[in-house]
Amino acid sequence: MNRVFRALDDPTRRRILELLQAKDMAAGEIADEFSMTKPSISHHLDILKQADLVVSVRQGQFQVYSLNLSVMDEAIGWMLGVRGTTKQKTRK
Numbered sequence: 692m693n694r695v696f697r698a699l700d701d702p703t704r705r706r707i708l709e710l711l712q713a714k715d716m717a718a719g720e721i722a723d724e725f726s727m728t729k730p731s732i733s734h735h736l737d738i739l740k741q742a743d744l745v746v747s748v749r750q751g752q753f754q755v756y757s758l759n760l761s762v763m764d765e766a767i768g769w770m771l772g773v774r775g776t777t778k779q780k781t782r783k
Contacts, residue, residue: 695766698742703727704735708758711745715757718747 698704707721722732736756739745743762747754 692766692769694742695744695762698738698744699766701735701738703732704739707732707735707739707756708744711756711758715755717750717753717755719753721756 699708703725706724710716710721710724718733718736719729721736722729725732736745736747739756740747743759745756746759747756749755
């Protein structure tokens with residue numbers, strides 16, 4: 692879970708996740724959305740992959756990225772669980 696939150700700490704990586712929410716994208720398509728080098732975007736994609744927030748599949752000469760919704764659901768569930776625990780403690 693720590694890798695997930697570290698990955699989400701960066702605005703570029705959060706923007707990549709927003710792009711992938713709309714559709715699966717090749718690495719080059721993702722890079723075209725930013726004013727940074729392709730190796731920099733590749734680094735961000737690697738961090739997202741290490742956190743299991745995205746998965747990639749080779750399609751011909753392209754790496755196509757998509758969201759790993761199960762990990763996103765797990766992180767959201769954890770956050771909601773912590774929030775629920777905090778609410779119960781403040782009510783007592």
